[in-house]
Structures are given as structure tokens and as C-alpha cells.
Amino acid sequence: MKSDHARVVRTRVEFEGEITDELALIQGDDVEAWPEGAALEKVGRPTPRIDGASKVTGRARYTHDLRLPGMLHVRILRSPYARARVRRIDASQALALAGVRGVLHRFNAPKAAFRGEETIFRDEVRFVGDEVAAVAATSEEIAAQALRLITVDYEVLPHVVDLEEAMDDASPRIDEKGNVEEAAKHERGDVAGALREADVVVEATYRTSTQLHNSFETHGAVATWDGDLLTVHESTQHVFGVRQGLQAALRIPYGKIRVLCENMGGGFGSKGGVGKYTIIAALFARELGLPVRCVLDRGEENLAAGNRSATLQRVSVAVKGGRITALAHDSWSNAGQGRWVADPTGPTKGLYDVPNVRARSYKVMANTGSLSAFRAPGYVEGTFALEAAIDEAADRARIDPLELRRRHAAGEHDPMSGLRYSLKRLIDCYDIGAKEIGWSRRKPGGLRGSAPGTRRGLGMASQLWGGSGLPPAYAMVHLNPDGTAVARIGTQDIGTGTRTIIAQICAEELGIDVDAVRVEIGDTDSPYAPISAGSLTVSSIGPAVRLAARDAREQLLEIAAGIMEVPKTELRMQRGSIGARGALRSIAKVFEDLQNYTVIGRGARMPNPEDVSMKTFGAHFAEVEVDPRTGEVTVERVVAVHDIGRVIDPLTARSQVQGGVIQALGFALTEERHVDRATGRVLSTSLEIYKVPTVKDVPKIVVRFVDVPDTEANNIGAKGLGEPPIIPTAGAIANAVSNALGIRVRHLPLTPRRLLQLVAAAEAEGAGGRGAARPS
Amino acid sequence: MLGPGAADVAFEVNGHPASVHVPPHHTLLDALRDELGLTGAKRVCDEGTCGACTVLVDGRPTYSCMTLAVACEGRSIETVEGLAHDGQLDPVQQAFIATDAYQCGFCTPGQIMSVVALLRANKAPTAEDVHRAVAGNLCRCGAYPGIVEAALRAARARRR
Ligand code: FES
Ligand code: FES
Numbered sequence: 006m007k008s009d010h011a012r013v014v015r016t017r018v019e020f021e022g023e024i025t026d027e028l029a030l031i032q033g034d035d036v037e038a039w040p041e042g043a044a045l046e047k048v049g050r051p052t053p054r055i056d057g058a059s060k061v062t063g064r065a066r067y068t069h070d071l072r073l074p075g076m077l078h079v080r081i082l083r084s085p086y087a088r089a090r091v092r093r094i095d096a097s098q099a100l101a102l103a104g105v106r107g108v109l110h111r112f113n114a115p116k117a118a119f120r121g122e123e124t125i126f127r128d129e130v131r132f133v134g135d136e137v138a139a140v141a142a143t144s145e146e147i148a149a150q151a152l153r154l155i156t157v158d159y160e161v162l163p164h165v166v167d168l169e170e171a172m173d174d175a176s177p178r179i180d181e182k183g184n185v186e187e188a189a190k191h192e193r194g195d196v197a198g199a200l201r202e203a204d205v206v207v208e209a210t211y212r213t214s215t216q217l218h219n220s221f222e223t224h225g226a227v228a229t230w231d232g233d234l235l236t237v238h239e240s241t242q243h244v245f246g247v248r249q250g251l252q253a254a255l256r257i258p259y260g261k262i263r264v265l266c267e268n269m270g271g272g273f274g275s276k277g278g279v280g281k282y283t284i285i286a287a288l289f290a291r292e293l294g295l296p297v298r299c300v301l302d303r304g305e306e307n308l309a310a311g312n313r314s315a316t317l318q319r320v321s322v323a324v325k326g327g328r329i330t331a332l333a334h335d336s337w338s339n340a341g342q343g344r345w346v347a348d349p350t351g352p353t354k355g356l357y358d359v360p361n362v363r364a365r366s367y368k369v370m371a372n373t374g375s376l377s378a379f380r381a382p383g384y385v386e387g388t389f390a391l392e393a394a395i396d397e398a399a400d401r402a403r404i405d406p407l408e409l410r411r412r413h414a415a416g417e418h419d420p421m422s423g424l425r426y427s428l429k430r431l432i433d434c435y436d437i438g439a440k441e442i443g444w445s446r447r448k449p450g451g452l453r454g455s456a457p458g459t460r461r462g463l464g465m466a467s468q469l470w471g472g473s474g475l476p477p478a479y480a481m482v483h484l485n486p487d488g489t490a491v492a493r494i495g496t497q498d499i500g501t502g503t504r505t506i507i508a509q510i511c512a513e514e515l516g517i518d519v520d521a522v523r524v525e526i527g528d529t530d531s532p533y534a535p536i537s538a539g540s541l542t543v544s545s546i547g548p549a550v551r552l553a554a555r556d557a558r559e560q561l562l563e564i565a566a567g568i569m570e571v572p573k574t575e576l577r578m579q580r581g582s583i584g585a586r587g588a589l590r591s592i593a594k595v596f597e598d599l600q601n602y603t604v605i606g607r608g609a610r611m612p613n614p615e616d617v618s619m620k621t622f623g624a625h626f627a628e629v630e631v632d633p634r635t636g637e638v639t640v641e642r643v644v645a646v647h648d649i650g651r652v653i654d655p656l657t658a659r660s661q662v663q664g665g666v667i668q669a670l671g672f673a674l675t676e677e678r679h680v681d682r683a684t685g686r687v688l689s690t691s692l693e694i695y696k697v698p699t700v701k702d703v704p705k706i707v708v709r710f711v712d713v714p715d716t717e718a719n720n721i722g723a724k725g726l727g728e729p730p731i732i733p734t735a736g737a738i739a740n741a742v743s744n745a746l747g748i749r750v751r752h753l754p755l756t757p758r759r760l761l762q763l764v765a766a767a768e769a770e771g772a773g774g775r776g777a778a779r780p781s
Numbered sequence: 782m783l784g785p786g787a788a789d790v791a792f793e794v795n796g797h798p799a800s801v802h803v804p805p806h807h808t809l810l811d812a813l814r815d816e817l818g819l820t821g822a823k824r825v826c827d828e829g830t831c832g833a834c835t836v837l838v839d840g841r842p843t844y845s846c847m848t849l850a851v852a853c854e855g856r857s858i859e860t861v862e863g864l865a866h867d868g869q870l871d872p873v874q875q876a877f878i879a880t881d882a883y884q885c886g887f888c889t890p891g892q893i894m895s896v897v898a899l900l901r902a903n904k905a906p907t908a909e910d911v912h913r914a915v916a917g918n919l920c921r922c923g924a925y926p927g928i929v930e931a932a933l934r935a936a937r938a939r940r941r
Contacts, residue, residue: 053878053879053881054878054881057877057878058870058874058878060877060883060886060889061861061870061874061877061878061883061889061890061893062821062861062862062864062865062870062874063819063820063821063822063860063861063862063890064821064862065886066820067820067823067887069820069823069824070814070820072815072818072820218921219921220885220921221823221825221831221833221885221887221888221919221920221921221922222823222825222885222887223825268885268886269885270823270885270886270887271884271885271887271921271922273921302827303825303826303827303828499885500883500884500885500886500922501884502881502884656881657881659881660881660883660884660922660924660927661884663923663924663925663926663927664884664922664923664924665923666923667923667925668921668923691826691828691830692825692826692830692831692919693826693828693830697919697921698923698925699916699919699925700911700912700915700916700918700920700925700928700929701912701916703923703925703926706926
């Protein structure tokens, strides 16, 4: 008999590089993971998305598409100053405009807590784009017109927007304690000693730029009240997080809030919880008694909806006797107005077996919009710096850079925790990738390009990430009398195909077709599921779904045993039927006498094992062609190899890897937020100026998986794949360019202008004797 | 408000006559989404850089956010909602599903309309042709490899 009682357990969880012990409520017992080589019929098979038809017909409804009767529209007045005190607001003219229903600002808005502050309209606005007032009107156009009729009296204050300027003691202080704050530090071994005794020491400074998410569906919410019940539709990665944020802001019970997200047009980390726009929509809707829509436009999206921090990083690598003996990494990240910061030193601490490591990471505040998690926050920036420095060290020590990494990649224990890895196939990733890209062609100093004057290079970088998932997560599976099923779970699909993997797992356990499973997600009235971020969706909800389906199956078998008069242990469920030694009966037939009965299965995500370290690993290899006369870099091929445990759906997994590589391509070569230092204005708020990759920029991408289940991690043997493919691409490209030209790439994005400057600098240095910029 | 007031505009949408009453500065995208409830075409940039709002106007792929509704008088508009017939998806739609040519799906309606227009004009496009056809359709999720594959696959399916 299964133990149905709920109990609280302690579990080790990892979220975006942070490991913490948490309490989780669980129910029931776990089952063994499907072993390697298990004969599975649905899981592991390429499965087109079950919601594909809704996406290709335009039927898929996104928050942007919602039109409710009587719905009002909100536009937000944003600060034109990087820092200012809001002294007075006169909204009388705006309110007099026909169609305007209300104006909210700091002098009339009710208190509503948001990220540690008491109100959503600050008295001191701290970046260009900070919310100053909001107008609700019968159309967006009228609301926008009304914004121009609001007069605000600002007292302008000194500001600083640039990372390195903000670090300077002479710059304006945004916070009394100063602009720079230590965020993380780690030290093991004797770094100073290793640096002293090394054969080769590389010490270099790396810079990465602010990347903007530019989710295609901008942030937004539609709020409506039915009496005291608040319903919010929001484009979000975490419906339960939005509910929690609304509860805190409005001080109403959870039972009176329902958050829905049927489909979302991308998030990439930036849609982790409630937004000010959500609270504004809810406040207006309550006050005005009508549905209210508050959706950001593209410009606002790029001002006030998060970003990946720009970084300044110093990395030292010591090599002695053909091995890396020490790594030192100091990193500063521009958090803007953010209250946290990602840690770019994560990969330095945990990726390679290196005995002596020192890492320090600092948060720097500035008068720009808050950072938010952006797909592998910190790890994308940090992996570039670390892997570029390791390549530089390998070149100087005259060791093949892949070979140097191999010497530090086979360790079976996590250098941070000392725990054994549940599964680590990094060396396999190297073998597969090296063969696929033709690594043996790589020559120090690069190869001749396809056209006269061009150069060709190969580069690679490794990837470390978590992605083992975490409790709590719960699922319910309803099995209908005709053998179809409905799975309910309060997760959401950020675009990775979550519904499909749920259906596959369900179908696998129930022995029914994937098509026979309907999946209901994106609703806080369903069982709790965690945020769709940190590569933890599949590994958190998948095991719960499996247990829920299994619970339903066991119950049905129990019923069938009675009806068929066969012991339950002899019954099998497959292909929509229940059978025992020759006798086969369809599920519908078993149900026949039971009237309109539904079997309800429940499952909970069990705690993570305590005694192992569960990580994802991978390696990307890039081949580039570079024209040193134009500064143009053409990435011709990227080979992406990942070790993420069992792959549930190879079709959607491939898309995720391609998508990660392409987003990283933008980070490496074209994407950069430009902010005017004098005014603090963001100049690159449109997709015209901010360059995301187009179809023509995309290299040939080869995707490979090691695809061995991590049977210790959880009962489906799968880990996450959201972030891994964005992590090592920029490092691989930078190293390939360095290989092609013999010039070190230390500043991303590597725009033609930056590359030409590097070429010019190297030539100038070369004129005075071959300088340090070239590999020896 | 200055300028001429709202006007009646009549056109054909997905084979059916439609009329809207819109101010002269409203775009075709406004009319489709807000007046006709056809929300397949998406508003992503609203300034002609992303292609998410692509529809066919007299068969030509067009950024509906850059096209005034009043300029569509008498024209034939096709949107993603009109591609399937009798529950049967268009080969391009089928190919998008088969190759997983999307992630979040927000750019998908625009991508599909660009590919549909290409395949009508060119029965046997090369990958290069597909690149040119969807060069004006951005995808932040990076679904491009699947999109190109889908276009080629749909072309093959059509030829059979
Ligand atoms: S919304 Fe029309 S091109 Fe972007
Ligand atoms: S699928 Fe998300 S923008 Fe293209």
C-alpha cells in the first residue's frame, strides 16, 4: 500500500547556481527511475508538440490577445531622468480628457508592496523608465495621449549609469553604503603560491555588455475582479509567483487570487514574478470595476523589464607542468536598480578540477533598469571570460586547449561540495564534439580562409549548470472512462514544449497514446509547480507527473482486477487496454459498468538525494571565418553536445539547443544595450537598433546528446536543458576568432568595430616586435 | 482630434467580406486585432522591424503594422487564421509542427505567412530562397533552423 500521508522533508535544491536546503511537503512514495536502455514507447521518442496546431493556426491565446468586454487600457508615464525626486504631479488635464478613467501616481496610489519597497511609484525615481504615473482609459491611444497632459515637477539628482564609472569612488553614490557590494566569494587551496610557482600565468580583463531579453511578447497583464475574486492573465514564467506577488501587494488571501497563463511569447528569465504593470492593472480594475489591460510596448520592454548585467572580469590562470594549477576570478556586474546579482564566477569555481581557486563577485548599482535573470545569468558572461583565459593559457603553454581542459574535466567529485557526481559525461561531450567539428584540423594561429585575406579558426568551450530540479511540485492525472486522460499541473510553458513532455510521461505510464492526454497548465487553481526557469521544469514536474499517472494506473488496475477477477499483479496496462495472460480488455470496457467514473491520480516531486551532486555538462565547438579587413565574423558551424541525463523529447530538445546557440550568437557578436551616459537614456530600445540574430546570421548547428539517464537524480532520469545551450557558445566563438587571427578577444559583443580595433592594436604592437597580444 | 474622422473600410479577410470603422491613422494590424478579433498576427515592434504582424495583402507578404487600414479598401487580406480548410491544416502549418519550427510561437503566424507567400511564387525554393523570404521575420527564440526546414519540407509536400 502506498503511504498517502503528507510529510515535510528537507531537500537540497539548486536554483541558478545557488544551492540551498529547503523544506518541502511531499506525499506518497517514489519509484525507481527507468533504467538505461529501458524499452520506453513514448519517452525519448521525437514527439511533435501536442499544442502545435493551436500555434500554427493563430488560435493559441497569449496575454496580448485577450479582449474582455469593457476592458480598459493602461499606459505608464516613465521618468525621463536617470535620477530625480518627484515633487509634484498635476494630472487634472489628463483626467479631463474624454475616455480617461483614472490616473495613479505616488500621491494617490494605495500602498502596494513591491520587491521590498512599500509603493510602486517611488518618490525618488532611479532610472530612465522608472514608473511615475499610470493612466487607464478606454483605449491605449487615449491613455497615451493623456500621459502627455500630466505635468511632473522633478528635482533632478546626479546619476551614474556606466558599470566602470559607477565603480569609481568619484562618481555619485546611489546608495549610502556605496555603489559596490560584495555578492559572493570562494577560496580553496593556495592561489598566491600556485601563481608564484607557475610556468605560465595569464592575467586578463574581460568585458561583456548588457543584453536585453526582447521577449517577443512584452511583459503585460490583464486583471479583472469578480466581487472580491481577482483574476489575472499574465505572460509569466511563474503563475504561482505572480499570485504571491499580488498577495503581498494587495494583502488579499491566496484563495481570492487566480493567475492564468495559457501561452507566453518568451521570457528567458525576465518573467519570474509579479510586475508593477500587474499591480497597476489590478488596482485600476478594482477601483474602476472593469477589466484592465496593462501591456508594455517594445520601448518600455527594453527600459524596464530587465536585462543581463554588463560585466567587468579579471581572470588569472596559472599553468605548471602542463596542468592548470590555479584560477582567480574577480567580477563586477552592473545590477542597475536590481536587488541581487548573478555570479559570473560560478563556472570558475565548479567546472574544472583545479586545486587552487579564488573567486569574488561584486554587485554594482547604477541608475539603469534592474537586471533580471537572463538565461543562465552569470554563467554566460563568466564562461566566456574563463574559457577565453584558459585558451590564452593553453596557447602560451603550447598545449592544445581541448587537451588542457581534458586534464581537468574527468573528476568524479564536485570541487565545490566534494560530493560525487550522480552523472558526468563531460569527456564524452568532448569526444563527440571534437570528432564532429574536425578538431584535429585546428592549428595554433588558425587556418587560411575561403577567400584571400580571410582567416579561419576553431574554438571550443565547456558548460556547467545545475538543472536537477526541486520539490515542491505536484501533479494530478484524471483518467476518463474512455481511456483518455487529463493532466493538471500549475506549471507554464515558456516555449519549450512543456505540455508535450507531460503528455509523453503520462502516456508512458498509462500505456495510452500521447494524443489521448490533454494537458492543463498555467493556472494557480491547479497543483503547485515551480517557476519555469533555471532549467528545472522537466526535472521538477516530470517526476511528479510520472507518479500521478502511476497512481491513476494502480487505481485502475485495482478496479480492473475486481471486474476481471484476476489478481492485480497479473494485470498489465498497454496500448489503451488492460490485460492478463491472453485476456485483453480496453480501458473503456473496464469502465463500462462504473458509469461516469474518473480515476484521479496524484503525484508529488520527491526530495533530491543528499549524497550526490547533480549537474549538467556540455561542450560547444565553433568554426568561424574572419575578415580582418572588414571586421566581419562569420560563424559557420556550431557543434553543441550536452549531457543532461535522459532526453524526453529529442525534437523539442533540439529546438532548445538551437535557440540557445542563436541567442548566444547575438550575445557574442551583435547584442548590446547602449545608454547615453550624460542623460541615462537607453538608445537601443527598438529591434531596429538592438540587433538580435536573423535567419541569415545562423550557422549550421549540429546538436548531439549523450542521452544517458541520470537514474540517481529522479525517477525520469532527466535534467534540464533551458540554459545549458546558451552558456558555452560565446566562449567557443571568441576562442575560434582568437585562433583564426592570433588576437585575444576580450570584449563582447565582438562587433566589426571592436574587431578592427583589435587588429589595429595588434598590428601596432607587432610593428614594435611581436607583442603579447599574439600567441607565442 | 485633428484630421479627418473615422471611415468605413471594406475589404476581404480570408475570403469573406469584412468592414471596419476606423480612424485614418489606424493600421491594418489594429483593425485585424482590435476590430475583427483576429489576433493571430502579433504586435511585437509596431514599427516594421520584426515581421510578427505579417499578413498577405493581395497575396503579398505585408507588415500589417506599417499598412494603414484605410489603404486596404477593396483588397484581399489573408491571415494565419484563414490557412486551414475544413479542419485540414495547410502543408506549411503541418511542416511547422513536424519540424518543431517554433518555441514560444509568438513569431510563428508571421513566419508562416511569409513562407506561404514564398511557396506560392516558387514551387521549389532553395534554402537560400527561404532565407530571403523570412529575412524580415525575426524570432527571438531562435527557431530559424526549424523554420527553414519546414519551408523546404512543405514545398516538397506540395509538389507531391
Ligand atoms: S509588429 Fe509589424 S513588423 Fe514588428
Ligand atoms: S518562436 Fe518565440 S519568437 Fe519565434
